Amino acid sequence: MVERKDGFNLKAITKSKGFSSFTAALMAIFLGLAFGFIIMLIANPSNAISGFRYIMFGGLRRIGDVFYFATPLIMTGLAVGFAFRMGLFNIGASGQYTMGLFFAIYVGFMWNLSGPAHWIVSIIAGMVGGMIFGFIPGVFKALLNVNEVITSIMFNYIGMYFVDMKIQNNAAMYNSSMTRTRYLPESSQLPSLGVAGSNVSIGIILAILLAIALYIVLEKTTFGYELKATGFNKFAAEYAGMKGKRNIILTMMISGGMAGIGGAFAILAPSEIAGSSMTYEPINIIATAGFTGIAVSLLGNSHPLGIIFSASFISYIQRGGTLTSLVGFKPEIIDIVIAVIIYFSAFAMIMNTSIKKFLIDKFGKKKKNKSIINNGEGVE
Amino acid sequence: MELINYLIQNTLPVAVPLLLVALGGMFSERSGVINIALEGIMLFGAFFGALFVLVVQNSGMTPQTILLLGMVIAAVSGLIYSLLLAFAAVNMKANQVITGTALNMLIPAAILLFSKMFFGSDGVTTNISFYIRKMPFLGSIPILGPMFFQNTYLTVIIGFIFLGISTVLLYKTKFGLRLRACGEHPHAADSVGINVYVMRYAGVSLSGILAGMGGFFYSVGVMDGNVSGHTGVAGFGFLALAVMIFGQWKPGKIVLAALFFAFLRTLAYSVSLIPFLYNLGIDQTYYKMLPYLATMFVLALTSKKSRAPKAEGIPYDKSSR
Numbered sequence: 085m086v087e088r089k090d091g092f093n094l095k096a097i098t099k100s101k102g103f104s105s106f107t108a109a110l111m112a113i114f115l116g117l118a119f120g121f122i123i124m125l126i127a128n129p130s131n132a133i134s135g136f137r138y139i140m141f142g143g144l145r146r147i148g149d150v151f152y153f154a155t156p157l158i159m160t161g162l163a164v165g166f167a168f169r170m171g172l173f174n175i176g177a178s179g180q181y182t183m184g185l186f187f188a189i190y191v192g193f194m195w196n197l198s199g200p201a202h203w204i205v206s207i208i209a210g211m212v213g214g215m216i217f218g219f220i221p222g223v224f225k226a227l228l229n230v231n232e233v234i235t236s237i238m239f240n241y242i243g244m245y246f247v248d249m250k251i252q253n254n255a256a257m258y259n260s261s262m263t264r265t266r267y268l269p270e271s272s273q274l275p276s277l278g279v280a281g282s283n284v285s286i287g288i289i290l291a292i293l294l295a296i297a298l299y300i301v302l303e304k305t306t307f308g309y310e311l312k313a314t315g316f317n318k319f320a321a322e323y324a325g326m327k328g329k330r331n332i333i334l335t336m337m338i339s340g341g342m343a344g345i346g347g348a349f350a351i352l353a354p355s356e357i358a359g360s361s362m363t364y365e366p367i368n369i370i371a372t373a374g375f376t377g378i379a380v381s382l383l384g385n386s387h388p389l390g391i392i393f394s395a396s397f398i399s400y401i402q403r404g405g406t407l408t409s410l411v412g413f414k415p416e417i418i419d420i421v422i423a424v425i426i427y428f429s430a431f432a433m434i435m436n437t438s439i440k441k442f443l444i445d446k447f448g449k450k451k452k453n454k455s456i457i458n459n460g461e462g463v464e
Numbered sequence: 465m466e467l468i469n470y471l472i473q474n475t476l477p478v479a480v481p482l483l484l485v486a487l488g489g490m491f492s493e494r495s496g497v498i499n500i501a502l503e504g505i506m507l508f509g510a511f512f513g514a515l516f517v518l519v520v521q522n523s524g525m526t527p528q529t530i531l532l533l534g535m536v537i538a539a540v541s542g543l544i545y546s547l548l549l550a551f552a553a554v555n556m557k558a559n560q561v562i563t564g565t566a567l568n569m570l571i572p573a574a575i576l577l578f579s580k581m582f583f584g585s586d587g588v589t590t591n592i593s594f595y596i597r598k599m600p601f602l603g604s605i606p607i608l609g610p611m612f613f614q615n616t617y618l619t620v621i622i623g624f625i626f627l628g629i630s631t632v633l634l635y636k637t638k639f640g641l642r643l644r645a646c647g648e649h650p651h652a653a654d655s656v657g658i659n660v661y662v663m664r665y666a667g668v669s670l671s672g673i674l675a676g677m678g679g680f681f682y683s684v685g686v687m688d689g690n691v692s693g694h695t696g697v698a699g700f701g702f703l704a705l706a707v708m709i710f711g712q713w714k715p716g717k718i719v720l721a722a723l724f725f726a727f728l729r730t731l732a733y734s735v736s737l738i739p740f741l742y743n744l745g746i747d748q749t750y751y752k753m754l755p756y757l758a759t760m761f762v763l764a765l766t767s768k769k770s771r772a773p774k775a776e777g778i779p780y781d782k783s784s785r
Contacts, residue, residue, distance in 0.1 A: 123574070127581055173561050224760070230767045233500065233561055234709070237702045238756045249749035369694060375569055382562070414580045419573030427548070427566035431558035 105385040108432035109394070112383065116425035117401075120417055124408075131411040138411070139418070142404030148282020152353065154399035155284075156181070158291040159346025160377025161395050162298055163214075165386035167339040169302060171315040174336065176221055176236025177343040178374025179243035180214040184344025185351045185364060185371075186247040187213030189265060192272035192352065192361075193257050202271040207290075207348045214344015215337045217243055222336030226329040232336070240370050248366035258366070265351075268361040273354045283356065287349040292392055294342065299388040301338075311335055343374060372419070379422045382429040398422065467738065471730055473615045477685030479726030480623030481506070481678040481697075485704035486711065486718045487630045488674030494634070494713060495667025496647040496660075497553045498777045500564030501546070502675045503701025504571045507691070508545040509676025510683040511575050513538035514588040514691040521592045528618055531594050531684060535622070535677055542676015543669050545571075550668035554661050557779035568701070575693035587692035594618065594684050619681040626674070631715040643667055647773035650780045660780045675701070699756075706759040712771045728755045 120139070124132040143150050160177045167174035174180075188210035191197075197205055221235040251258050251265060259266045274285035302308040310331055314321040322328050350373065355362050380398055384390030405418030428435070485502050492499035499505075513534040520530055549567060552558040579587050594617055598604075602613040612620070634640040645653040646663040654660050682700055683691050707725055711718030732751035735741045741751075 123577070127578065175561075175565060224764065228764045228767055229770070230760075230763045234702070234706060234763065235760065237699070238706070238759050241699050241756045242753050245749050245753045249747055253747070375565070378562070378565060412581070414577050416573045416577040416580070420570060420577065423566050423570035423573060426569065427552065427563060430562040430566065431552055431556035434556055434558070 104437075108435075109383045109385065109429070111435065112425045112428040112432045113397070115428045116421045119424040120421040123420055124413060124417060128412055131413070135408040135411045135413045135417075138407040139401055139404040139421075142407035143400035146282065146403050148279045148284045150396060150400045150403050151288045152282055152284045153402060154395045155287040155291050155353070156346040156350040156373050157376055157380050157395040157399055158288075158295060158392055159349060160343050160373050161380030161384060161391040162295055162388060163218075163339045163343035163346065164374075164377045165381035165384060165388065165391050166298055166302075166342065167335055168381060168386040169315050170311045170331065170335045171318065172225070172332065172335060172339075173233050174218070174221075174236060174339050174343075175233055175378070176217065176239050176374070177339075177346075177377045178371045179236065179240035180217040180340040180343035181347040181350075181373050181377075182240075182243050182247050182371050183213035183217045184210035184347030185213075186250065186347075187344065188348035189251070189257060189268065189351055189364065192268040193254075193266075198271055200271075200275075202269070203274055203352055206272050206352055207345060210344045210348025210352075211341045212344070214347065215341040218336040218338070218340015218343070219333065222333035222340075225336070226332040240374070244368065244370050248368055251364070251366045262363075263367070264363040264365045267363065268352065272352060273361050274349070274352045276354050283354045285349075285353050287353055290345075291349065294345070295388040295392050298338075298342075302388065307331070307334070343377070346373060346377075347371075376422060379426045379429070382426060469610050469614075470737070471727070471734070472611045474734065475723065475726045475730045476612070476620045477617045477681075478729055479722045480619050480685065481682040481700055482704050482707050482726055483623055483719055483722040484626060484674045484678035484681065485701060486707040486722055487627065487715060488671035488678065489705055489708040490671075490711075490713050490715065490718060491630070491634070491643070491667045491674070492671035493667075493708070493773055493776050494647045495643050495664045496650060496773060496775045496778070496780065497550070497664055497668050498560045498564070499546075499549065499668065499671050499675075500561055500705065501549050501567035501701075502671070502704055503697060503699065504564075504568040505542045505545050505672055505675040506679030506682060506697045506701050507571045507575065508679065509538035509542035510679035510691045510697065511571070511588065512541040513676075513680035514590055514683055514689065517590045517592060517689060518588055521590055527592055527594050528596075530592065531618055534684075535680055538676040538680035539673045540676070542672040542674075542679065544672070546668050546672025546675070547665075549672075550665045553668070553779065554664045557781065560777055560779075572693045572696050575691070579693055586694045587690060590689040592689055594689060617681075617685045619685050623681065626677075627715060627719055630674075634715060639666070644773075646780075647775055650775050654780075654782065660782075664780065675704075678704070703755060703759065706763065709770070709772075710759075710762050710766060712766075713773065714771075725755050725758070728758055 121132065121136050124135050160181055163177045163180065164174050188206045191206045191209040195205065217239055220239060221232045224230040224235045225232040257265050274287050276283050276285050302312065310321065310326045314326060314328060314331055318328065351362050351364055353362050376398060380391055380395045383394035383397070401421065402418050405415045408417060409415065485506060489499050489502055516534050516537045517530055545567070549563055552563040553560045575587060579585055596616055596618060597614065599613040603609045605613070642653065642658050643663055643666065645658060646660050650660045679697060682697050683689060703725060707721045708718060710721040732754050735748055735751050
């Protein structure tokens with residue numbers, strides 16, 4: 085009773101919507117990891133436990149790298165999550181990410197700018213690239229009533245072929261003997277934060293700032309309110325006089341821009357070898373960052389601040405996953421875990437409530453007794 | 465004439481996977497479940513089909529027998545994998561698009577993991593040829609013989625048989641009528657005693673069978689019997705969805721749409737053989753984008769008067785009447 089007056093009430097917290105989505109995310113993560121462990125047991129029983137230990141704790145050794153690789157994931161997660169809030173499923177974050185990557189790389193190689201202006205302009209170019217590829221599905225959805233899922237999937241392929249062709253045909257960017265892009269000039273690389281043993285760059289700070297900016301847009305502006313209202317009930321929002329079509333296009337453009345910045349962050353980041361940047365290999369494969377962004381967004385409940393944490397978590401297990409190759413596994417194990425997490429996230433909330441109901445039906449009385457005892461202890 | 469024969473001979477083996485998978489998508493959506501997992505189901509079926517081929521390729525069976533048995537294996541694996549979607553969509557009332565995306569992501573990763581660990585490669589590589597130079601009797605028919613029954617695969621004939629079966633099943637049987645009712649108005653169907661859950665399971669299972677087969681036929685007719693976890697089925701599952709929408713969820717129109725898309729793709733990969741297109745000097749990559757661009761163009765034209773099943777994508781809840 086005293087607790088309630090203080091405003092700190094455990095019951096109110098556990099019953100809140102945020103908490104139940106948090107437990108749902110935990111549940112999905114647990115099931116994903118458990119499934120990954122089973123796969124490892126099937127593939128190689130004798131090394132499964134040591135491999136799983138790498139997944140769980142391997143990332144601790146490379147905290148800097150966790151944030152280094154989390155940076156683009158935060159951006160694609162924000163892209164998917166922002167569109168989700170309006171009820172749009174942006175499965176095209178991969179294509180937007182690739183376009184952003186290409187625009188950033190183009191400015192990095194072909195424009196002669198000096199000083200910090202170079203990398204800042206490169207990031208902005210990446211954003212523009214992503215926005216173009218977000219704008220197209222938005223227009224198709226708003227004006228022509230074409231489902232954004234199909235459009236964005238098609239543009240994933242179109243973007244991938246387009247970017248790979250443009251890079252391969254440009255000798256200034258593409259090193260054909262290595263089948264990779266060359267190292268970007270140093271002025272276009274993101275400044276490193278100087279953390280020992282890692283190249284984590286200013287990108288992570290910018291990504292967090294962008295997440296906060298999106299949070300403000302969603303919670304404190306009329307546009308954000310309209311966007312969420314449309315997500316809850318499209319027809320009611322339209323009836324209330326909100327401009328649905330304009331909002332769809334705007335949302336997809338912002339979403340695409342976020343994914344594009346993610347692509348820019350990924351390619352402009354400095355890599356382990358001094359003076360070099362990350363490189364891109366044009367081999368006609370769709371970037372996975374956009375699909376991982378779906379998992380990030382679902383785990384973060386499409387909340388910009390939650391996405392920072394879920395992206396860090398996914399990046400953390402990915403770092404651990406690369407270490408499993410020490411005991412004969414392959415990093416793809418993490419992609420499996422991520423896919424299973426998405427699968428269960430799709431109905432984790434429902435599963436959660438049904439399990440809770442089952443537990444209350446079965447152990448309801450016991451639980452009540454326990455809580456009374458706990459309360460008694462609390463009073464003492 | 466040579467060129468026309470060549471284009472037809474190469475279009476048909478590409479069209480058949482698209483046709484089968486689009487028919488699968490049609491059954492699923494007509495029952496009310498959006499099946500975006502077609503891509504994953506295809507790859508799952510293709511993987512197990514190819515694994516079967518790898519095991520029996522030296523056992524002395526004729527290639528065409530192996531193809532038929534592999535097709536059955538692929539269909540069964542596709543069915544099993546599609547049950548994951550049916551469970552999430554029907555029992556758990558989950559978001560069908562997210563579930564489908566998860567199923568699409570799972571399979572390439574799993575194939576890469578197992579292939580890298582056990583074969584040291586990106587997928588399954590077989591060394592058997594299912595190619596038919598000339599079919600007996602049919603191949604000797606003048607004009608039509610060289611077009612349809614020479615330099616081809618058995619998959620083409622099987623594909624068109626299943627087109628016939630699907631059409632009859634959807635329009636001429638009690639089951640087909642009930643299935644369509646569940647996709648249009650599940651509450652009405654329920655009120656006359658049709659079990660909506662069972663029908664939706666059936667729709668998704670049929671899509672699993674057809675997509676699994678389609679995936680195996682893709683690996684036979686397009687990839688020479690191999691399966692790669694990296695390139696997967698190159699977006700054929702998604703193209704099949706576009707084929708289905710373009711075909712207005714009707715078997716007769718779906719087959720035309722599948723042929724159209726397959727023709728575009730064949731054209732893209734044989735530009736160097738067609739002097740007219742080759743002399744234009746356009747980068748070949750643009751031709752590879754053509755099927756995807758055509759999809760967008762076609763959808764933009766047709767979506768205003770879309771005939772999509774009314775209840776697709778909405779989980780059926782008995783109590784929300």
